[in-house]
Amino acid sequence: MMSTPAHVNSWYAASTGLPPVLPTLTDSVQADVCVIGGGITGCSTALHLAQAGYQVVLLEGQRIGWGASGRSGGQMIFGYACEQANLTRLVGQQDSQQLWEMSLAAMDLTRHLIAQHQIECDLTAGMAHVAIKPRHDRALREWHEELSQHYQYEGLQFWEQTQLRSQLDSSRYLSGLYDPNSGHLHPLKYTLGLAQAAQAAGVRCFEASPVSKVQRGAKPVVVTENGAQVQCSTVVVAGNAYLRHILPEIEYRVMPVGTYIMATEPLGEARANALIRNRMAIADMNFVLDYYRLSADHRLLFGGLVSYSTVPPVNLNHALRKRMLAVFPQLQDVRTDYAWGGNVAITLNRAPHFGRVDSNIYFAHGFSGHGIALTGLAGQLMAEAITGTQERFDVMARIPHHAFLGGRWFRMPVLVLGNLYYRLRDLL
Ligand SMILES: Cc1cc2nc3c(=O)[nH]c(=O)nc-3n(C[C@H](O)[C@H](O)[C@H](O)COP(=O)(O)OP(=O)(O)OC[C@H]3O[C@@H](n4cnc5c(N)ncnc54)[C@H](O)[C@@H]3O)c2cc1C
Structure with missing residues (x-):
């Protein structure tokens, strides 16, 4: 049996009234959608789906907000980790314009969610590069x-x-x-606030419930390390940098x-x-x-x-x-x-990676250190797509991505070599 998971020893954890640990999933349950991962991406997806009337189960391997969302710098910034001009080169002017507008919508959504659910997370305006x-x-x-x-x-x-x-x-x-x-905010309080809102809307959240396998098919089955299962129609993968061995074809792109x-x-x-x-x-x-x-x-x-x-x-x-x-x-x-x-999940081009595996497994990850606002939007877009409105999700999903060279074992040395030039430039 897994020991009780804990947040890292951060100022965020120390300055948050942490809620009691949620139960571990121990049996077999049914849901319309199973969300894997309890960061901002997972909590926002679950919240938006529950508000649309869907039965949702969220499985977090550790604690809600344990990953990047609860440790982040908390800076809410316009745009993406890559330059807008790079996005234009990748997707053309029209999609690039929409991506830009979506990055602003992501900040508006963050403010809206905080206000709507009365999340006390020290939101403060203003940011400078x-x-x-x-x-x-x-x-x-x-x-x-x-x-x-x-x-x-x-x-x-x-x-x-x-x-x-x-x-x-x-x-x-x-x-x-x-x-x-x-601007900036307290990311752990924000993530926990979203999780609380999701639960109030009917989402069943489980902590200390790491997923070990997704059995793909028309009715996917999400299996946890202790053998418990969620039978569902759709899976949302929101494990970002912490995802391991669940969907290798997307994991190598970050x-x-x-x-x-x-x-x-x-x-x-x-x-x-x-x-x-x-x-x-x-x-x-x-x-x-x-x-x-x-x-x-x-x-x-x-x-x-x-x-x-x-x-x-x-x-x-x-x-x-x-x-x-x-x-x-x-x-x-x-x-x-x-x-x-x-850990942040970076992509080769530093743009986020959204998409589907089969027709019923959705994912959004690879925010490349620029995810505080975009993750909330990612959840909203995945919920929109699952409930039948694909347009905005598809703009994100059209950004092309390549896998890191070197596969599972060598992608790290390849990345280090690739980035060495830029690190040296920092010193000049
Ligand atoms: C130190 C740090 C500073 C940052 N600063 C900024 C910043 O200032 N501004 C900014 O915009 N972005 C920043 N980022 C990036 C931003 O925090 C992330 O992009 C964002 O939080 C990612 O959210 P997420 O929900 O996708 O992933 P996460 O918050 O990492 O959540 C993923 C969750 O999935 C769970 N999980 C993984 N695999 C499984 C599994 N098999 N079963 C069950 N659960 C699983 C993990 O336990 C984890 O809790 C920073 C990140 C870090 C680490």
């Missing part, structure tokens, strides 16, 4: 022009160094692209990569506000980027680093602090209270 090098500065100016003129995205502001410094007390940056429409965050001790309101006056979220323009923001209790949550093996760096706390002090040397005296990591 910031330039460290002249080529970042040029890229931000071009991005500003592209989004404001070609996509008519209103509100986006290009900030020269002085204006950025008036909001962000770091001398590291040359300029910033500020978006008042993006690669799990570790990324890491630390939380300082509480700084006090005045000191926190002196660092980031408008309390926006920030991400720099490096390939291996730093991303950070303030928490509601006035800590700095500072994320960065990657591990292609998903093994955390030796002395994680020290490695993250070094990066934080490069941005804010004035925090030398500040203690680190928590440091943790989680």
Whole structure:
């Protein structure tokens, strides 16, 4: 029997009134839809399906929010992990325009779900991408022009160094692209809030119920490690970077990569506000980027680093602090209270990977570190498709994807070699 699963030791888990562990699935049950995975993707799918009158069972292998959704930087950002121009090259202008609009709809949906279900998750407006090098500065100016003129995205502001410094007390940056429409939230509270709303709408959620097999067919059977089963008409696969050996044909299109965050001790309101006056979220323009923001209790949550093996760096706390002090040397005296990591699922082109296997197994994964808003939308789109409206899901599903070269054992070294050039560029 599996021991009681627990969240990683993060500031998120420590600052959330965690609900009691939900039951493990132990027998055979029937449902219209079985959702595998209790992150934002799975919880949003289950919620939207239940609201449409479907009988839904959600199986989470650990705890709801245990994966990336409960560990994330929590930055809710427009667009995708790849540039919009790359999407246009992949799918053409018309779909690219729709994808752009869907990325904005994803942020609207996040705000709507939080308001509708009264989820207290510290939603805060404002986010800036910031330039460290002249080529970042040029890229931000071009991005500003592209989004404001070609996509008519209103509100986006290009900030020269002085204006950025008036909001962000770091001398590291040359300029910033500020978006008042993006923002940040407490991702574990948000995920648990969605799960609670799903349960209130009738979804049967089970924790500590890892799925070991999906028997495909007109009536799929989802089997858990302890032999319990869900007989259903449709399966939704929402395991993202944590999915293993359930659907190899989609798993090789993503690669799990570790990324890491630390939380300082509480700084006090005045000191926190002196660092980031408008309390926006920030991400720099490096390939291996730093991303950070303030928490509601006035800590700095500072994320960065990657591990292609998903093994955390030796002395994680020290490695993250070094990066934080490069941005804010004035925090030398500040203690680190928590440091943790989680896996993101990246695709080769950094666009999310949506689709169907057979006609009744739906999946959405590979948000490539850009999933806080898109995962909620993914759930809505999968629910729409299952209930008969395919259009928006199909726009996402038309993005072409290739499997990582090297198959199960060698995709990691191939990825590391492929990314080495960009990591070296960060140093120049
Ligand atoms: C440290 C970190 C920082 C991040 N920062 C940001 C950010 O600032 N902004 C942003 O937009 N994105 C960020 N991301 C990415 C974002 O958090 C993810 O894209 C998003 O949370 C993915 O949600 P999900 O529901 O698809 O997957 P997850 O939240 O990973 O959920 C998948 C769930 O499926 C379960 N599961 C897997 N296999 C099985 C199985 N066989 N049986 C049952 N259950 C199974 C897992 O236990 C897990 O709980 C970050 C991610 C990490 C790790």
